[in-house]
Amino acid sequence: MDIVFILILAGLYAVSHGLAWALSRLGGEP
Amino acid sequence: MTGPSLELLAIFLAATLLCTKPLGLYLAHVMEGRPIWPLRLGRPVEALIYRLCGIDPAEEMGWQRYAVALLVFNALGALLVYGLQRLQYWLPLNPEHFPGVAPDSSFDTAVSFVTNTNWQGYTPESTMSYLTQMAGLAVQNFLSAATGIVVAVALIRGLARHSAASIGNFWADVTRSTLYVLLPLSVVLALALASQGVIQNFSAYRSVTMLQPVTYEQQKTDAAGAPVKDGAGNPVMESLTTQRQTLPMGPIASQEAIKELGTNGGGFLNANSAHPYENPTWLSNLLEMLAIIAIPAALTHTFGRAVGDTRQGWAVFGAMAILFVAQYAICNHSEQLGNPRVAALGVDQAATALQPGGNMEGKEARFGIASSTLFATITTATSCGAVDSWHDSYTPLGGFVPLFNMMLGEVVFGGVGTGLYSMLVFAIIGVFVAGLMIGRTPEYLGKKIEAFEMKMSAIAILVMPFIVLAGTAVAVSTAAGQAGAANPGAHGFSEILYAFTSAGNNNGSAFAGIAANTVFYNTALALCMWLGRYWPIVAVLAIAGSLAAKKRIPVSAGTMPTHGPTFIILLIGTVLLVGALTFVPALALGPIVEHLTLWGR
Numbered sequence: 150m151d152i153v154f155i156l157i158l159a160g161l162y163a164v165s166h167g168l169a170w171a172l173s174r175l176g177g178e179p
Numbered sequence: 180m181t182g183p184s185l186e187l188l189a190i191f192l193a194a195t196l197l198c199t200k201p202l203g204l205y206l207a208h209v210m211e212g213r214p215i216w217p218l219r220l221g222r223p224v225e226a227l228i229y230r231l232c233g234i235d236p237a238e239e240m241g242w243q244r245y246a247v248a249l250l251v252f253n254a255l256g257a258l259l260v261y262g263l264q265r266l267q268y269w270l271p272l273n274p275e276h277f278p279g280v281a282p283d284s285s286f287d288t289a290v291s292f293v294t295n296t297n298w299q300g301y302t303p304e305s306t307m308s309y310l311t312q313m314a315g316l317a318v319q320n321f322l323s324a325a326t327g328i329v330v331a332v333a334l335i336r337g338l339a340r341h342s343a344a345s346i347g348n349f350w351a352d353v354t355r356s357t358l359y360v361l362l363p364l365s366v367v368l369a370l371a372l373a374s375q376g377v378i379q380n381f382s383a384y385r386s387v388t389m390l391q392p393v394t395y396e397q398q399k400t401d402a403a404g405a406p407v408k409d410g411a412g413n414p415v416m417e418s419l420t421t422q423r424q425t426l427p428m429g430p431i432a433s434q435e436a437i438k439e440l441g442t443n444g445g446g447f448l449n450a451n452s453a454h455p456y457e458n459p460t461w462l463s464n465l466l467e468m469l470a471i472i473a474i475p476a477a478l479t480h481t482f483g484r485a486v487g488d489t490r491q492g493w494a495v496f497g498a499m500a501i502l503f504v505a506q507y508a509i510c511n512h513s514e515q516l517g518n519p520r521v522a523a524l525g526v527d528q529a530a531t532a533l534q535p536g537g538n539m540e541g542k543e544a545r546f547g548i549a550s551s552t553l554f555a556t557i558t559t560a561t562s563c564g565a566v567d568s569w570h571d572s573y574t575p576l577g578g579f580v581p582l583f584n585m586m587l588g589e590v591v592f593g594g595v596g597t598g599l600y601s602m603l604v605f606a607i608i609g610v611f612v613a614g615l616m617i618g619r620t621p622e623y624l625g626k627k628i629e630a631f632e633m634k635m636s637a638i639a640i641l642v643m644p645f646i647v648l649a650g651t652a653v654a655v656s657t658a659a660g661q662a663g664a665a666n667p668g669a670h671g672f673s674e675i676l677y678a679f680t681s682a683g684n685n686n687g688s689a690f691a692g693i694a695a696n697t698v699f700y701n702t703a704l705a706l707c708m709w710l711g712r713y714w715p716i717v718a719v720l721a722i723a724g725s726l727a728a729k730k731r732i733p734v735s736a737g738t739m740p741t742h743g744p745t746f747i748i749l750l751i752g753t754v755l756l757v758g759a760l761t762f763v764p765a766l767a768l769g770p771i772v773e774h775l776t777l778w779g780r
Contacts (some may be wrong), residue, residue: 176518
C-alpha cells in the first residue's frame with residue numbers, strides 16, 4: 150500500500166508542477 | 180447578542196487592533212531583511228542554514244522558480260511526515276508503543292499537515308508517538324504557515340515592485356518567516372499557555388481510578404470504524420461503564436502555540452481546544468483566539484506598508500472586520516436563541532446571571548456561548564480549524580456560519596498569508612468588475628489588470644468550489660461516502676459537505692459526526708487538500724510575477740480609489756456574491772433545510 154500512496158503523492162506534485170508550467174506558457178512569465 | 184458576548188467581541192477586536200500595526204510593521208521589516216535587532220541576533224543561525232543548504236538568499240527568483248521551489252519543499256515535507264508515521268514504532272519517544280499508522284491515514288495526515296489543513300481523521304492521543312507529533316506534525320505546523328506567509332509576501336512584492344523580473348527568494352523567505360516570526364511568537368505563547376495550565380512533558384500516559392463509576396453512551400462502530408446505523412439511518416448507541424480513566428500526557432504547550440499562531444488547528448488531543456490540557460482557562464481561550472488572528476490581521480498592515488500607502492491595508496482590514504462582526508453576530512444570535520424542540524420540553528433556555536442560556540449542546544461550560552461562538556467564527560474565518568466546541572452540535576443556522584465562512588474562501592482575516600492573498604485576488608476581481616461598470620481599464624495600486632491576471636484570479640477562486648462540490652457529490656453518491664455520515668437526511672449531507680469544504684479550504688475543522696478515518700475519506704480528502712492548497716498558490720504566484728513585471732501607472736482622475744468606503748463595500752460585495760452564487764444550492768440542501776425543519780410550524 151505504501152507505494153500506492155507515494156505514487157499518488159508524486160502524481161499530485163506532478164499535476165501542480167504541470168499547472169505552473171502551463172500557466173507560464175499563457176504569458177505570465179516576464 | 181447578550182451583554183457578555185458584546186463585551187467579549189469588543190475586547191477581542193480591540194486586542195486585534197492593538198496587535199495589527201506593530202506586528203505588521205515587524206513582518207514588513209523581517210520580509211525585507213532590514214537590520215532590526217532580532218535579525219541581527221539571528222543572523223548567525225540564518226547564515227548557517229543558508230550555508231548548510233547551499234542557498235544564496237540574495238538570488239532573486241521569477242514566479243515559476245518560486246512556485247517550483249515551494250512545491251518541491253512541500254512534497255518532500257509530506258514524504259517525511261508519511262515516513263515518520265509509518266515507522267514510528269521503531270523510532271524513539273514512543274512510550275505508549277503505538278504501532279505504525281495505517282498507510283491511508285498516514286497519507287491523509289501527511290498531506291493535511293503540509294497543506295496547513297490539519298484535518299485529523301485519527302485520534303491523536305491513541306495514534307501518534309511524541310516524535311511523530313513533534314518532528315512530523317509540529318514541524319509542518321511551522322513550515323506550512325511559513326509557506327502561506329511567503330506566498331502573501333510574494334504577491335505583495337508583485338504589487339509593490341514595478342518592471343521587475345522576480346518576486347524574491349523562496350528559501351530566504353521561508354527561513355526568515357520561520358526564524359524571526361513563527362518561532363519567537365510560539366515560544367512566548369507556549370510559556371503563556373503553560374502558565375495557564377497547558378501541560379508540557381514526555382511522561383507515559385497515566386491510568387487513574389475515578390471516585391465513582393461512570394456510565395456513558397457512545398456511538399457503536401463496526402470493525403472498519405464506520406458508524407453502525409439502524410434501519411432508519413440513525414446511529415446505534417451503546418452503553419458502557421468504567422471506573423478507570425487514562426490521562427494522556429505530552430509536550431502540548433509547545434504544539435498548542437504554533438497550532439494557533441500558524442492557523443494550523445491540529446490538536447495534540449482529539450478534543451482539541453475543548454480539552455483542559457490544551458485550553459484550561461478563559462484567559463488561555465482568549466490568548467488562543469488572539470493568536471489565531473494576529474498574523475493574518477497584521478499582514479494587512481504589512482501589505483499597506485509595502486505598497487507605500489497604509490490606507491490600502493486598513494481598507495482590506497476594514498472589509499475583513501465588517502464581515503467578521505456580521506458572522507459572529509449571526510452565529511452567536513442563533514446559538515443564543517436555543518433549540519425550539521428543547522424549549523417545547525419545558526427547558527429554560529433564557530440567559531440569566533446563573534446560566535448562559537441558549538443551545539449549550541457540544542459547548543464547554545467554562546467557555547459558554549459567547550466564547551464558543553467567537554472561537555468557531557475565528558477558526559473558520561481564518562484557516563485554523565482548531566475548535567473549543569463541537570460545530571456539529573450547533574443549531575442549523577449557528578453551524579451554517581462556520582461552513583459559510585470557509586466557503587467564502589477564508590478571506591475574513593483568513594489563514595496566515597492565505598487570507599491576505601485570497602482577499603487580494605478578490606480585490607483584483609472587484610476592481611475588474613468596477614472597471615467594466617464604469618467603462619475604464621481596471622487597475623489596482625497602479626498596476627493594469629489585464630486578461631492574464633483575470634485568468635489566474637479565476638483559477639485561484641474557482642478551484643476550491645469545484646473540488647468541494649465535486650468531492651461532496653462523489654461522497655453522497657457512493658456507499659463509501661455515505662457510510663461516514665453519522666446522521667441521516669439533511670444533517671448527514673451537512674456533515675459530508677462540511678468535510679469537503681474544510682479540506683478544500685485547508686481549514687481542518689469538522690462536523691464531529693462524520694467518521695472519516697476510512698480509505699475513501701482519507702484518500703478523497705487528501706486529494707482535495709492538496710489541490711485546494713497548491714493550485715490557487717500557483718495561480719497567485721503567477722499573478723505576482725505578472726504584476727511585478729508591469730510598470731506603475733500614475734494616479735489620474737480616472738483611477739478608482741482603493742482605500743475608501745466605496746472600495747470596502749465593493750470588496751465585501753464581491754466576496755459575498757462569489758460565495759453565495761457558488762454555494763447556495765448546496766447550502767439549501769444542508770443547513771438551510773435543517774433550519775426550516777427545526778423552526779417551521
